[in-house]
Structure formats: C-alpha cells, structure tokens
C-alpha cells in the first residue's frame with residue numbers, strides 16, 4: 001500500500017512533468033504573440049496620437065485665425081483686411097490660406113483677390129463649421145485641400161499636413177474622422193487603405209486597438225476637438241514580430257519547462273527514493289536518537305529532554321526529521337518510526353529514568369499515531385521496559401495533528417488516565433482556538449520557535465507571545481518555550497512566568513551519554529551553590 005502511494009506520487013510527478021514540457025512552448029508562443037501585439041499596438045497608438053495632435057493644432061490655428069479677423073471687424077476685402085489675412089497665414093504652420101467667403105466662394109484671401117470656389121460642402125458640424133473635403137484648385141488634385149468655413153470666413157489646409165508623420169513605418173495607413181460625419185462614411189482625410197468600418201470599434205472609449213484581417217488598428221479620440229485619429233499597421237508586420245519573438249521565447253520557454261519538469265521528476269524520484277530509503281533504514285537499523293535538554297528557567301536544573309529522531313544512511317548521509325517524517329506520514333510508515341523511536345530511547349536510557357523520577361523524556365508523535373489504537377499499549381511497553389513511571393514521559397503532539405479533535409480528545413484522555421502528560425507542540429502555527437485548546441484537556445503548551453525569535457524585534461508577531469502566555473496561564477497550562485537562543489529571550493520567558501525552556505542557549509540535541517554527563521554536571525553545580 002505504502003509503496004503504491006509513492007508510485008502514485010511518482011506517476012503524478014511524471015504527468016506533471018509531461019504537462020509542463022508540453023505546455024511551456026505553447027505558453028511561450030502565446031507570450032511571444034502578446035509581446036508582439038503590445039509593441040505594435042503601442043507604436044500604432046503613438047502614430048494615432050501624433051496625428052490627433054496635428055489635427056487639433058490645425059483646427060486651433062484655423063479658428064484662432066478666423067477669430068482674429070472677426071475681432072478686427074474688417075468685413076470687406078479692404079487692403080487692411082487682406083494684410084491681416086496674410087499676417088495670419090504667415091504666422092501659422094498649417095494654414096495654406098485664409099479668406100472671406102461669399103456663397104461658397106472665397107472672394108479674397110491671404111493669397112490675393114483671386115476668387116476660389118470651395119466646391120461641394122461635404123458636411124456641417126454641430127458647431128456650425130462647414131467642411132469642404134475636396135476644394136478644387138487648379139494644378140492640385142481634388143483631395144489636396146480641405147476647407148473649413150465659419151462665420152463668413154474660411155481656411156484652406158493641405159490635407160497631407162496632419163497625416164504626414166515623417167519617418168512612419170512603410171505600409172502604414174492614417175486617417176482622421178470627424179465625429180459628426182455619418183457612420184461608415186469615408187474619413188475626412190486619409191493616407192493609405194482605410195476601412196470606414198474601423199471607426200465603429202471606438203464606441204465610447206478614449207482609445208482602442210484591435211486586429212482585423214489585414215491590419216492592426218489604433219484609434220484615438222481627441223480631447224480638444226470632435227475628431228478621431230486612426231493609424232493602422234499591416235498585420236503582416238505584427239506576424240513578423242511574433243515570429244521574431246517566438247524564435248527567442250519558445251526555446252527559452254522550452255528550456256525553462258524542461259528544467260522545471262526535471263526538477264519535478266527529481267523531487268518525485270527523491271520522494272520515492274526517500275520512502276524506499278526509509279523502509280531500508282527501518283530494516284537495517286539506520287536510525288538513532290538525539291536528546292535536547294529541557295531546563296527549568298528559575299533553578300537552571302535539567303528537568304528533561306526532547307527525543308529527536310535522526311536517520312543516517314549507509315553512505316554516511318544524515319537525513320533530518322523535517323524531511324523524512326512527512327514522507328513517512330505520506331507512506332504510512334510513521335507508526336513504525338514511533339515504535340522504533342521508543343525502542344531506541346529505551347535502549348539508550350537503560351535505568352536512567354527509574355533512577356531519576358523527576359526527569360522526563362518528551363516524545364513527538366504524529367497525527368497517525370494519535371489515531372492509532374496501539375499508541376497507549378506501545379507507551380505502556382516503553383515504560384515497562386525502562387522501569388519508568390508515567391511522569392517520566394511527556395507526549396508532544398503538534399497542533400496540526402488534531403485533524404479529528406474528537407478522536408484526539410479520546411486518545412489524550414487515555415494517555416492522561418495513565419498519568420502521562422500531554423503537550424501541544426508548535427503552538428500558534430495551526431488554527432487552534434482557545435476553546436478548542438481548553439476542550440483538549442492538555443497539560444503543557446510549547447510556544448513555537450517562530451514567536452520566540454520575534455521577541456525584542458518589534459515585529460507584529462512579537463506581541464503574540466505575550467497573548468499566548470496569558471492565554472495558557474488563564475486555562476492553567478504549564479509552558480515550555482522552545483528555540484531559546486539568547487539570554488534576552490530566556491529572561492523574557494522567566495519574567496513572564498514560563499517554567500521550562502529548550503533551545504541552543506541551553507544545549508543542542510546530543511547523544512544520551514552527553515546528556516547524562518550534562519545532567520550530572522548541572523546537578524553538582526546546583527548542589528555547590
């Protein structure tokens with residue numbers, strides 16, 4: 001069953017690796033397309049904005065010019081009026097001519113007294129501006145000049161000026177529409193192929209980009225005049241850029257995908273090989289136990305030790321419980337490990353516990369142990385073999401192991417009936433609430449290392465340790481502070497009424513012989529005081 005689980009895990013790893021390998025070129029290609037679109041659309045928008053600015057500037061010059069003549073009150077084609085028209089014309093960059101209009105004909109202008117018919121009016125804007133898109137002038141094409149007439153005056157603008165974006169991409173199409181032109185009518189001014197239907201894509205937006213069959217189109221609405229400017233790049237240029245991006249990104253994506261897939265496979269294989277190594281280690285006695293001192297913070301006495309399992313492979317490689325306990329749990333091996341742990345402790349300690357009834361060994365058990373019917377009898381066996389009393393043993397259960405609180409409560413009750421004390425380990429890292437904690441009927445609470453390390457740092461979690469202590473005191477739990485590394489942390493705990501501490505300040509996990517020597521040395525030191 002357990003080897004079945006690791007095989008399933010490996011199979012999942014294999015499938016995940018395959019999916020990543022197949023997906024990565026596809027995702028890289030999508031990314032190449034996205035980036036190409038982003039770059040080309042940005043470029044088209046820049047052209048459209050440039051055309052929009054030119055259009056606004058041309059309109060501004062036209063209406064400022066007309067306004068100046070009107071304000072001067074020079075209504076007839078007097079020499080002063082024509083001189084003013086010339087000055088306006090010369091000082092503007094977009095106007096070809098400005099003149100006075102009568103019945104659709106310029107009767108005099110900045111370029112003289114030659115009469116110039118404006119031709120057929122194309123449309124009239126809501127603001128009362130008459131727009132002539134094809135002003136007929138001898139020697140110029142029909143679409144060369146654009147006329148704008150208001151209040152009896154007109155300006156002529158060369159149609160190329162607003163749409164002449166120098167240095168523009170080859171194949172670019174540019175157009176200007178007036179908002180008052182009927183839908184689907186051709187643009188007011190255009191360069192290159194422009195579909196009248198593109199304008200409808202803008203709807204109520206300020207700017208829009210889209211791709212149709214032939215072009216990538218950008219349309220921008222002016223904030224200053226009732227016009228929209230459009231720039232369209234050939235779709236073939238977009239596809240060229242997609243291809244260029246894809247040549248760079250797809251191999252990189254594939255390489256990253258393969259590396260990721262290899263990492264998944266390696267992890268899956270390692271999981272499988274650790275599971276296999278665990279089974280082998282159980283058969284070939286590759287486990288040993290180290291003991292970390294538990295010290296009374298008031299007296300300095302060594303009151304117990306936490307037993308911590310280690311695995312040393314035949315190659316000498318040391319594997320820590322952080323790695324093998326979760327894999328043992330996944331592979332249904334944790335019960336066997338706990339059994340081995342207890343028998344190793346019994347072998348290490350000999351008669352020590354029976355000779356030191358005040359000393360206890362703290363043993364970690366996993367969720368599966370908590371739910372196992374065998375646990376109490378396993379502990380009874382251990383106590384009997386060690387000639388120890390129930391007070392010589394403390395069971396540490398992590399908060400995360402309480403997956404089934406009712407079952408946990410029953411097991412805890414069975415242990416406490418025997419006189420074995422039970423501690424909640426790593427408190428604060430799970431989701432136990434105060435009421436849950438109370439209902440579990442525990443003896444001890446181990447404050448997690450993470451909270452201890454935040455003491456004196458000013459981090460938000462540094463407050464939490466005070467709340468945990470107050471809560472434990474309120475429900476009558478004794479406390480053990482784990483991971484004490486500095487004198488400051490130890491003093492904090494002492495001052496806050498925490499009885500027992502564990503951590504590198506007092507000693508790292510060690511062999512039982514070393515622990516025994518440490519115990520005797522401390523006892524002698526205390527006796528001498």
Ligand SMILES: Nc1nc2c(ncn2[C@@H]2O[C@H](COP(=O)(O)O[C@H]3[C@@H](O)[C@H](n4cnc5c(=O)[nH]c(N)nc54)O[C@@H]3COP(=O)(O)O)[C@@H](O)[C@H]2O)c(=O)[nH]1
Pocket residue numbers: 292306307308309320321322325341364365366425426446449482483484485502503504505509
């Ligand atoms: N179910 C079982 N779980 C076990 C068993 N043996 C260990 N474990 C659990 O594995 C986790 C890692 O344990 P370990 O690598 O042994 O680390 C312990 C200490 O070495 C470490 N520690 C102690 N003091 C300090 C310190 O001052 N600084 C620091 N950085 N680390 C310190 O903490 C670990 C003990 O933690 P805890 O048990 O929460 O008191 C760990 O979760 C073990 O519980 C086993 O046999 N079965």
